[in-house]
Amino acid sequence: MSTPPLRKDAAQNRHRIIETARRYVDDGKSLQLNDVARTASIGVATVYRHFPTPEALLETVALPTIEKLLRRAEHSLAEDDPWTALREFLAAAIETMLTDPAVPPVFAAATDALEVTGDCKRRLATAFAELLARAHAAGVIDPGITESDMIPLxxxxxxxxxxxxxxxxxxxATLGLRYLDLLLTGLHRP
Known part of the structure; x- marks a missing residue:
């Protein structure tokens, strides 16, 4: 069942809330709904109607970047070379983590406020598992390296x-990609 489209004024308010939250996150400010409402010049009740929790707002801010990473994962899955596929995905993940400050706390959260966030995270985990399994099967990565090893690395x-x-x-992000390259050089089995 789909939800009906927002009225024009409601859609504009939602957009202003998200833009304000994006600035807060980018500036390293705490995402408090009352503060976002005040900065966006929107009533607090309106903000809460769109986003019942700061986590829901943060996930909404992060979602376009997470969806972009998911598309990159799907692109990597289409790559024929298992090492290149894994490397491309991990590079995209590092770049994402280092360029969008909304993403790391969403990935680190034990629970998800939005169903779509949980779905994207599960799909990313599945894609990563498949990429790692393909690299193992091709013998291009140390066979002892597991998903549980790669996440903290x-x-x-x-x-x-x-x-x-x-x-x-x-x-x-450039520095992170250099560090990733160093790490993957140690894990690669040519």
Missing amino acids: MCGVAYAANIQSTLDPTER
């Missing part, structure tokens, strides 16, 4: 790049 790469606080997000 990827977090470590992102953390190492993020501690360079003087760099802008694009520069941190």
